[in-house]
Amino acid sequence: MKVRVRFAPSPTGPLHIGGVRTALYNYLFARQNGGQMILRIEDTDQTRFVPGAEQYIIEALDWLGIKFDEGVHIGGPFGPYRQSDRKPMYRQYAEQLLRDGWAYYAFDKPEALDAKRKEYEAQKRTFQYDCHTRGEMDNSLNLSADEVQRRIDSGEPYVVRFKFPENLEITVHDLIRGDVTMNSNLLDDKVLFKSDGMPTYHLANIVDDHTMEITHVIRGEEWLPSAPLHVMLYRAFGWEDTMPQFAHLPLLLKPEGNGKLSKRDGDRLGFPVFPLDWHDPKTGELSSGYRERGYVPEAVVNILALLGWNPGTEQEILSMDELIRLFDISRISKNGAKFNVEKARWFNHEYLQMKSDEEIADLFEPQLKEHNVTASREYVVRVCGMMKERINFPSELWDTCCYFFEAPTEYDPAAIKKRWKPGMTTHMAKVVEILNTVPFEYEAIHKALLDDYITANGLNMGQVMNSLRLAVVGKTVGPDMITLVMTIGKDETVKRVNRAIDVIGEPQEN
Ligand code: GLU
Numbered sequence: 022m023k024v025r026v027r028f029a030p031s032p033t034g035p036l037h038i039g040g041v042r043t044a045l046y047n048y049l050f051a052r053q054n055g056g057q058m059i060l061r062i063e064d065t066d067q068t069r070f071v072p073g074a075e076q077y078i079i080e081a082l083d084w085l086g087i088k089f090d091e092g093v094h095i096g097g098p099f100g101p102y103r104q105s106d107r108k109p110m111y112r113q114y115a116e117q118l119l120r121d122g123w124a125y126y127a128f129d130k131p132e133a134l135d136a137k138r139k140e141y142e143a144q145k146r147t148f149q150y151d152c153h154t155r156g157e158m159d160n161s162l163n164l165s166a167d168e169v170q171r172r173i174d175s176g177e178p179y180v181v182r183f184k185f186p187e188n189l190e191i192t193v194h195d196l197i198r199g200d201v202t203m204n205s206n207l208l209d210d211k212v213l214f215k216s217d218g219m220p221t222y223h224l225a226n227i228v229d230d231h232t233m234e235i236t237h238v239i240r241g242e243e244w245l246p247s248a249p250l251h252v253m254l255y256r257a258f259g260w261e262d263t264m265p266q267f268a269h270l271p272l273l274l275k276p277e278g279n280g281k282l283s284k285r286d287g288d289r290l291g292f293p294v295f296p297l298d299w300h301d302p303k304t305g306e307l308s309s310g311y312r313e314r315g316y317v318p319e320a321v322v323n324i325l326a327l328l329g330w331n332p333g334t335e336q337e338i339l340s341m342d343e344l345i346r347l348f349d350i351s352r353i354s355k356n357g358a359k360f361n362v363e364k365a366r367w368f369n370h371e372y373l374q375m376k377s378d379e380e381i382a383d384l385f386e387p388q389l390k391e392h393n394v395t396a397s398r399e400y401v402v403r404v405c406g407m408m409k410e411r412i413n414f415p416s417e418l419w420d421t422c423c424y425f426f427e428a429p430t431e432y433d434p435a436a437i438k439k440r441w442k443p444g445m446t447t448h449m450a451k452v453v454e455i456l457n458t459v460p461f462e463y464e465a466i467h468k469a470l471l472d473d474y475i476t477a478n479g480l481n482m483g484q485v486m487n488s489l490r491l492a493v494v495g496k497t498v499g500p501d502m503i504t505l506v507m508t509i510g511k512d513e514t515v516k517r518v519n520r521a522i523d524v525i526g527e528p529q530e531n
Contacts, residue, residue: 024056026237028082028089029226031063032074035299035308036081039241039273039282042325046270047239048087049326049348059233060092062103065225072302075103081296081310085318086341099233104225108218114228114258115181115214123257124213126161126169126179133159149209152187173216181214183223183250183257191249196237196268196350203249211250223247227254230265238265239350245269268350271329274357282360284308292362296321315384315414316365320372324365329358338371370413378406384415385422392419394426403508407500425509428517429495432525436497440487446527448485449492453515461511466503492521 028044030036036044051058060082062075079094091097101107118124127150129137134150137158141148148154155162160182161169173179189205213224220228230238248267255264273282276290287294288309297310311321323339331354332339332347339347373381382402389401404425411421451474459469475485487497490505493514499505506514 022236024051024054024237025059025233025235026051026056026239027059027061027230027233027235029061029063029229029240030078031066031069031222032071032078033066033069034071034074034301035295035297035310036074036078037282037284038294038296038311038325041081041085041087041296041321042273042328043239043241043270044082044087045085045322045325046268046330046348046353047237049344050237050239050350051090052345053348056236057090058088059097059099059235060089060094060102061229061233062093063222063225064103064105065219065222067105067219077297077299084312085296085322087322104220104229107225107229108220110232111214111220111225111228112218115220115224118183118213118257119181121257123184124181125155125184125210126173127158127182127212128172128177128179129159150182151209152185152206155182155184155210178216180212180216182210183213183253185210185250185253191252193245193248193252193267195245195248196266197271197353198245198269198355201245201248205249205253208249211247223250223254227251227258231255231258231260231263234263235265237268239268239270242269242272268353271354272357273328274359276360276362279357281357290362292360292365315416316369317372317376320365320368323372324368328360329354338368366413373409373412373415376409378402378409381405381409381415381418385418388416388419389426392423392426396426400425407504407508424494424499428513428520429493431495432491432521433496436487436491437525437528440484440491440497441525441528442481442484443528445484445488446522446525448480449488449518449522452485452489453518456506456511456515456518461507463503463507466506470503489518492518492525 026047028047030040030044048058050056060079062078064070064075075093082089089095091099091102093102096102115124119126137154138148150158157163162184164172185205185208187206190202191205191208192200192202194200211223212221214220229235248269252264255261274280275282275286282294284294293309293311293314293316295308295310296312298313299308299310300306301308312318319340322341322344323337326339326344326348327337330348330352332349333352379402382398382405385401385405389396404422405418408418408422408425412418452470455469455474456466459465471482471486474480475482486502490497490499490502493499493502493505493509509517
């Protein structure tokens with residue numbers, strides 16, 4: 022059997038990271054089994070259609086390296102891959118179900134359904150269109166064949182509903198949860214098809230999975246309640262022997278407390294819920310994306326892969342190739358997976374460290390431009406090599422490295438108070454003298470400054486070196502002091518120290 026899986030999003034907005042994880046698991050499973058991965062757009066609900074959403078989905082998955090063999094954007098032998106483009110083929114399937122007694126026409130007007138709901142509410146009951154109530158509704162089960170035909174011919178709007186058999190135990194075999202059984206008496210007669218010729222999700226999904234020869238349906242847990250209907254549809258069509266296997270993935274939960282991770286959580290808690298920035302075409306509202314926040318795509322893949330699955334070892338850093346090799350549906354958790362913001366940052370840090378100094382420099386260039394810095398490429402690469410271990414995101418590069426490119430304009434008052442003690446201007450003048458006379462090499466500077474001056478004169482090492490750092494950086498942060506001096510150069514260091522002597526001056530004795 023050739024494995025064929027599909028990712029079947031509805032273009033109702035930007036793709037949530039839960040959806041991205043679903044796509045990823047499908048992709049890993051397809052690749053591991055030498056199978057095919059298909060992108061199908063499920064846009065039967067035209068009222069929820071959002072312009073730009075389909076393009077967004079394609080761009081996001083491409084950015085993450087989740088590739089397709091067939092799909093709406095690349096075509097393939099089972100096309101078209103957008104349900105609205107497949108519209109003409111669904112009617113025959115609805116008719117087959119009607120003919121075989123698995124479905125019926127329902128003419129109930131929206132007002133009549135509303136009235137029914139209210140009537141039930143008044144009795145503290147909930148109305149459901151099902152085997153208990155369909156006998157009292159305006160449908161073909163209660164009308165003569167002639168009357169049904171007359172209404173259809175006269176253009177009266179109708180829907181086609183699935184007719185669940187009464188009191189039937191329906192078992193869905195799920196690869197993650199095992200057997201899940203539900204009694205048909207609890208299930209509502211879902212609408213499958215409307216008189217405007219549009220199928221609903223349920224009909225289109227089953228017809229497409231069958232005709233596209235899908236072997237495994239890997240999707241979010243929110244679809245588990247629909248699975249008994251889907252199993253019954255396969256039975257009704259006579260397609261049970263080629264029915265795909267199901268795997269319903271656990272929910273992604275909020276970092277704190279319980280409950281499903283929602284669109285609002287991301288911006289509230291400081292991490293994106295979407296792969297790319299999304300500008301809502303209606304409200305103009307911006308929701309931030311991983312890409313624009315500076316996440317490395319490989320890190321996002323790694324983070325999502327481990328939300329609800331683990332390889333059974335301690336290994337956390339996993340490349341796409343390793344994930345493909347190790348992925349195993351039976352190791353997917355049944356419980357919801359909690360998003361961990363700190364961990365996500367850590368992953369990004371680790372993936373940035375795998376990048377070459379050149380690549381980090383590429384990420385830094387736009388910020389340097391913004392600050393009108395003109396430094397040689399070689400210098401930028403060198404600084405990036407030295408400083409990348411200190412960042413989690415490329416956006417932190419400027420704050421972390423700015424003093425390599427600009428002299429400080431102010432000096433941290435707390436550091437002055439703590440380090441810049443009486444006599445410091447004299448010591449700094451001496452530092453300038455040393456730098457101007459020793460060979461400008463690491464060992465030579467180290468010996469002249471630390472051994473022959475500070476230690477030999479019994480000075481406080483921390484105070485002198487931190488004052489030097491304050492003069493060069495503006496605060497007491499940064500890499501090894503002599504490396505820093507060697508990097509920015511003698512002239513620049515001397516200039517900065519002289520300026521600090523002038524600006525900070527000699528502290529008053531107290
Ligand atoms: N169109 C459905 C969705 O948006 C697909 C569900 C499925 O994979 O069957 O999630």
